[in-house]
Amino acid sequence: MSVNENKYIVMRYFQEIMTDGNLGTLYExxxxxxxxxxxxxxxxxxxxxxxxxxxxxxxxxFPDFYIHAKDMVASGDMVVTRWRGxxxxxxxxxxxxxxxxxxxxxxxxxxxxxxxxxENGRILEVIGHEDTIGMFQQLGIAPSPRxxxxxxxxxxxxxxYFDELLNQGKxxxxxEILADDFTFMLPTQSALTGKExxxxxxxxxxxxxxxxxxxxxxxxxxxxKVAMRWHITGxxxxxxxxxxxxGNPVDEYGIDIFEFWNGKIRTxxxxxxxxxxxxxxxxxxxxxxxxxxxxxxxxxxxxDSVWNKGDFSVLDTLxxxxxxxxxxxxxxxxxEKGSASFRAIVSMFRQAMPDIHLTIDDEIYAGDKVVHRWTxxxxxxxxxxxxxxxxxxxxxxxxxxxxxxxxxxxxxxxxVDELGLLQQLGLAPxxxxxx
Numbered sequence: 001m002s003v004n005e006n007k008y009i010v011m012r013y014f015q016e017i018m019t020d021g022n023l024g025t026l027y028e029x030x031x032x033x034x035x036x037x038x039x040x041x042x043x044x045x046x047x048x049x050x051x052x053x054x055x056x057x058x059x060x061x062f063p064d065f066y067i068h069a070k071d072m073v074a075s076g077d078m079v080v081t082r083w084r085g086x087x088x089x090x091x092x093x094x095x096x097x098x099x100x101x102x103x104x105x106x107x108x109x110x111x112x113x114x115x116x117x118x119e120n121g122r123i124l125e126v127i128g129h130e131d132t133i134g135m136f137q138q139l140g141i142a143p144s145p146r147x148x149x150x151x152x153x154x155x156x157x158x159x160x161y162f163d164e165l166l167n168q169g170k171x172x173x174x175x176e177i178l179a180d181d182f183t184f185m186l187p188t189q190s191a192l193t194g195k196e197x198x199x200x201x202x203x204x205x206x207x208x209x210x211x212x213x214x215x216x217x218x219x220x221x222x223x224x225k226v227a228m229r230w231h232i233t234g235x236x237x238x239x240x241x242x243x244x245x246x247g248n249p250v251d252e253y254g255i256d257i258f259e260f261w262n263g264k265i266r267t268x269x270x271x272x273x274x275x276x277x278x279x280x281x282x283x284x285x286x287x288x289x290x291x292x293x294x295x296x297x298x299x300x301x302x303x304d305s306v307w308n309k310g311d312f313s314v315l316d317t318l319x320x321x322x323x324x325x326x327x328x329x330x331x332x333x334x335x336e337k338g339s340a341s342f343r344a345i346v347s348m349f350r351q352a353m354p355d356i357h358l359t360i361d362d363e364i365y366a367g368d369k370v371v372h373r374w375t376x377x378x379x380x381x382x383x384x385x386x387x388x389x390x391x392x393x394x395x396x397x398x399x400x401x402x403x404x405x406x407x408x409x410x411x412x413x414x415x416v417d418e419l420g421l422l423q424q425l426g427l428a429p430x431x432x433x434x435x
Contacts, residue, residue: 003074006118010079011069013116013123018067018085021059026052031122038128041095061094061103062087067112079116085130086110089139101141106223108138149263151221157265158226158258162214169206171199179264186270188241200313207317207407209234209250217253226258232272236281238407241274243281245406250280295404296365299372302409306346307358307376315339320408327414329385342412348385353378353394361397371401380425387425396421 001009009029016025027048036045036054045051058065067085074080086109093100112130116123136142149157157177164170165177174195184192184201192198206212212234219228236248254272258265290298302318305311316339325334325341329348334341350356356378364371375397383389398416402409422428 001077001118001121003076005121006077006079006116007072007074009118009121009123010072010081010116013126014067014069014081014083017055018058019065021055021065023052023055026055029123031119031124034123034125036126036128038130039132057092057095058087060092061089063090064088077118079118081114081116083112083114084109085112094139101139104140106139108135110134110138149224149260151223151226153263154224154226154258154260155219155221157260157263158219158228158256159216161258161265161268162216162228162230166202166205166214167212169202174199177265179261179266182265183267184270185267186272188274196313200316203314204317205240208236208238208240208245210237211235224260226260227255228258229253229255240281241278243278246281248281248283250277252277252280290404290407292365292367292370294407295368296363296370298404298407299365299370299400299402299409300360300363302342303358303360303372303374306342307350307356310346310350312343312346315343318409320405320410323409324411327412327416349376349378352382352384352389353380354382355379368404369401370404371399373397373399384421384425387427390425392424394421394424396424 012025013029016022017029030048030051032047034047034051036051041054045054065085065087067083069081069083071082072079086107088105088107089101089103090105091103093102110131111134112128114126114128117125133142160173160177164173178195178198180195182193182195182198184198186192192201209232213232215231215233217229217231219226221227231251231253233249233251236243236250237245239245252273254270257269259267259269298318301314305314306318319339319342321338323338323342325336327334327341327345329345334345336344356376358374358376360372360374362373375395377393377395380390380392380394384394396417397420398414400415401413403411419428423430
């Protein structure tokens with residue numbers, strides 16, 4: 001048999017036997033002297049009849065049981081597979097090395113690997129290894145950090161998420177209620193990992209909808225999960241999901257499911273009526289215009305939040321994805337689109353001068369343009385523009401012009417006194433007559 005033919009046999013094993021519970025395929029693919037070994041089972045399973053007992057037991061315990069192959073490595077008569085499997089314990093007791101475990105309604109999902117040996121088109125041996133600890137913790141057989149809080153405590157955390165974080169924007173509560181490996185999942189975008197990513201999305205949402213408010217309509221709590229149906233209201237005043245501001249009121253609903261770990265929110269799965277929201281945003285609406293004063297406030301926020309505070313999470317809410325940066329650094333023009341160029345320039349200076357501070361000395365704004373004259377100070381402890389750290393306290397000036405559209409920066413021109421900066425660093429000669 002070829003390697004690909006052996007892989008196909010193993011794929012059928014996982015799909016038709018393990019996931020579908022097809023006993024006909026079991027007798028077709030397994031050799032008469034087949035042996036199956038798994039650490040969670042005290043004795044190996046011998047032959048198709050013995051393995052049938054395991055398959056029927058698994059499906060009787062977990063009606064939705066599945067194992068999906070994720071990766072395969074094959075050579076000769078061997079196929080090694082990385083898989084992910086799970087199910088909900090709603091049926092019979094499960095037989096494990098820890099004894100018979102009665103049904104408790106819990107769901108588990110774990111990773112594992114299996115080593116198949118195939119001879120003459122039939123599976124002769126399977127040696128499996130799985131995340132037994134993870135399975136036992138999820139099924140309540142072993143202690144787990146996911147069950148350190150009561151359902152009532154979990155409800156309280158979820159309520160704080162809506163009230164203090166979404167409605168009030170209290171970033172300080174993030175460390176109190178969110179796990180370090182927090183993940184936010186919404187069908188319309190890639191998963192957001194980490195607290196700063198969530199902060200950026202909430203900022204984006206708050207900018208898009210004036211007077212944004214979430215109200216909990218229904219709630220239910222399980223052992224380590226909470227589900228909440230919510231009602232959102234606000235006024236569409238900035239771009240959201242590609243829809244330019246229309247000034248329309250929005251009034252929509254959605255559902256969140258929270259998962260808790262070690263007494264904090266670990267994941268939030270969100271499903272909202274995105275189509276209904278989009279229809280409300282675009283119904284009889286025209287793009288809202290921003291006043292010069294509003295444009296100036298957005299540009300000032302960029303200086304304060306990003307340059308002075310190092311809060312890069314707001315970049316994508318302030319800068320358009322296709323923004324052009326016409327600035328140069330060290331004589332080299334910036335070519336990256338969107339926030340990438342802004343992020344690179346600020347990161348370079350903040351790493352070189354951790355105590356950096358930018359002060360706006362003058363501002364002019366009219367139409368869609370905003371101009372700022374500024375002074376930047378800081379101590380060179382990390383090396384400016386790739387040069388060795390000097391330890392000097394530096395001061396230099398610049399002028400930045402931005403063009404705004406729909407509440408975001410779409411173009412930037414910056415002129416910086418780089419010569420004065422290099423002179424302070426001793427890398428360029430001072431003008432004649434200067435001390």
